[in-house]
Amino acid sequence: METIDSQAIKQLFAEARTHGHWQDRGIAADTLRELYDIAVMGPTSMNTLPARFVFITTPCAKQKLLPALAEGNHEKTLSAPVTVIVAHDPKFFTHLPVLFPHMPQAEQMFANNEALASETAFRNGTLQGAWLIMAARALGLDCGPMSGFDKTKTDEIFFAENGWQSNFLINIGYGVKEKLHERGKRLSFEQACMLI
Ligand SMILES: Cc1cc2nc3c(=O)[nH]c(=O)nc-3n(C[C@H](O)[C@H](O)[C@H](O)COP(=O)(O)O)c2cc1C
Numbered sequence: 001m002e003t004i005d006s007q008a009i010k011q012l013f014a015e016a017r018t019h020g021h022w023q024d025r026g027i028a029a030d031t032l033r034e035l036y037d038i039a040v041m042g043p044t045s046m047n048t049l050p051a052r053f054v055f056i057t058t059p060c061a062k063q064k065l066l067p068a069l070a071e072g073n074h075e076k077t078l079s080a081p082v083t084v085i086v087a088h089d090p091k092f093f094t095h096l097p098v099l100f101p102h103m104p105q106a107e108q109m110f111a112n113n114e115a116l117a118s119e120t121a122f123r124n125g126t127l128q129g130a131w132l133i134m135a136a137r138a139l140g141l142d143c144g145p146m147s148g149f150d151k152t153k154t155d156e157i158f159f160a161e162n163g164w165q166s167n168f169l170i171n172i173g174y175g176v177k178e179k180l181h182e183r184g185k186r187l188s189f190e191q192a193c194m195l196i
Contacts, residue, residue: 012137017183019142019175020076027081027141027173029057035135035172042131044124046106047099050092051128052164054085064157065169070148073169080144080171084132085154087164088125093117125167133170142175 010016032055040049056062062078065085069077077083093110100106110117133143146169154166 008138011140012134016137017142017175017177017180019144019171019173019180021176021179022076022079022081022142022171022173023176025081025174027057031139031141032057032082035132035139035141038138039128039132039135042128042134044127045120046096046103048092048096048120048124049099049128050088050090050121051125051132052087052089053132054087054158056083056085057081065149065154068150068153068157070146070150073146073148076144077146077169077171081173082171084170084172085158085166086125086129086132086168086170087159087166088121089162089164090117090121091163092121121165122167129168129170136170136172140174141172144171144175145169146171 036053044050056065059078062083065077065083066074093107096106096110097104110120129145133145136143149166149169151166155164159165
């Protein structure tokens with residue numbers, strides 16, 4: 001493996017921004033499948049893959065989400081071509097006989113320990129949301145993640161039947177660069193890291 005070229009690092013991290021204004025340009029359904037297929041290759045503990053993604057692509061489905069959104073997130077969400085609910089399945093472990101076959105006791109380990117299952121679902125589901133953001137950027141898409149929403153309401157509206165639990169939202173589309181505000185500072189290596 002070699003270091004990827006500097007343009008790719010710029011696209012993924014250094015110049016990628018959080019967007020709230022969107023070009024009038026849709027995202028093809030095939031692109032959303034490609035996005036998932038890339039993101040799902042990111043690592044999770046014991047290959048648990050607890051994340052579940054709801055791609056909201058129609059105005060009608062957006063209206064369903066609206067009552068759960070913080071007011072400040074209304075406009076950016078209604079104008080985005082796609083809004084993703086990043087959720088996780090608390091019963092993710094039922095897939096482990098296929099996903100992690102070399103540990104036959106894995107499913108029972110989580111089934112018998114709700115605290116471990118819940119922590120694992122949240123940790124790895126969150127990671128998978130981050131992999132989705134990075135996969136979107138790799139495909140030339142822009143993202144606007146959001147935690148300003150009511151989880152309980154969202155779960156009632158979308159997951160009453162399957163029991164999935166929402167974690168955060170991501171607007172996806174092609175952002176309007178001119179509308180970005182100045183970028184927030186980042187902590188330095190010295191402030192945020194220990195080298196021991
Ligand atoms: C998990 C998460 C939740 C966020 N929630 C919101 C939100 O509810 N509303 C909002 O306008 N921005 C939200 N943001 C955007 C952040 O403020 C933004 O990503 C951060 O300031 C970095 O901006 P930059 O990517 O342009 O440098 C959220 C970001 C993340 C990762």
